[in-house]
Amino acid sequence: MHYRIGSSASSSNHKSWAVHNAQSGPNSQTFQGHSSDRWSALPASSSVSIPSTPHLHTVSLPHPNAASHQSPMSYHHSSTHRSSLIVLHSLLSYGPNLRFNVTRDLAHVQLRPGCPPTMLQELAIHPPVSHMTITILELPTWTLEVVNPRGVTVNDVLFKIREMLNRNVASQEMQRSSRAVSVAIDSFRARSRTDPHEQAQGVKRVDFLGPKVFFAGLTRARDGSDSWDIHFSQNV
Numbered sequence: 001m002h003y004r005i006g007s008s009a010s011s012s013n014h015k016s017w018a019v020h021n022a023q024s025g026p027n028s029q030t031f032q033g034h035s036s037d038r039w040s041a042l043p044a045s046s047s048v049s050i051p052s053t054p055h056l057h058t059v060s061l062p063h064p065n066a067a068s069h070q071s072p073m074s075y076h077h078s079s080t081h082r083s084s085l086i087v088l089h090s091l092l093s094y095g096p097n098l099r100f101n102v103t104r105d106l107a108h109v110q111l112r113p114g115c116p117p118t119m120l121q122e123l124a125i126h127p128p129v130s131h132m133t134i135t136i137l138e139l140p141t142w143t144l145e146v147v148n149p150r151g152v153t154v155n156d157v158l159f160k161i162r163e164m165l166n167r168n169v170a171s172q173e174m175q176r177s178s179r180a181v182s183v184a185i186d187s188f189r190a191r192s193r194t195d196p197h198e199q200a201q202g203v204k205r206v207d208f209l210g211p212k213v214f215f216a217g218l219t220r221a222r223d224g225s226d227s228w229d230i231h232f233s234q235n236v
Helices: 117-121 154-165 178-192 196-201 205-209
Strands: 075-077 087-089 131-136 143-147 214-220 228-233
Touching: 117 154, 131 154, 143 154, 154 205, 154 214, 178 196, 178 205
Parallel strands: 131 228
Antiparallel strands: 075 087, 131 143, 214 228
16 A cells, blocks of 8 residues: 655756756657756667767666676775775765766766766676665665676666665555654655646655755765665755
């Protein structure tokens, strides 16, 4: 049973970001925005032609189980002594190094200029690992387990974040502090006020993040374990 609540009018602020035409599977939608010198939209199909940007090569989003590749220059060393030999990919490092609104599909991910879309296919950690445990500090009871026998990639991590946070919240999961529930309800109303489909689905886990819906990077767990903490911000 999903937790549903009626919607009410709510206001929100929006920023203009560069978004090129993209396509992501049979149920995707085409979208277009204005140019920007800060972020590069992630192309998602090699068949899309963009007259206004003739030199842009479109690349398909990698499947979560796609073969991984690594680029040593794309990694940042862990800052902890215990993990000095573990290197995290720059796109996943505490940044931000990409613009990823976790309420939206991965087709809307935007990379900084100079970052090719193929970086999403690179290994999330070096040396490679087949399993990553990620804890959401704001939602500690919901832990992400990212698995890829061929080595966890950047795309695997982003895909799992999006998938886990956009699950519906059951009634028993609403048994949290009154403040947390209030934040979730307000976020749900703001997010779904113009979307009847979202209203029908009810409150989602992402609503407990409040306005902090942008991925801000990973850091090593504070308890010194091999897991990671994920951070979010209100804007990028």
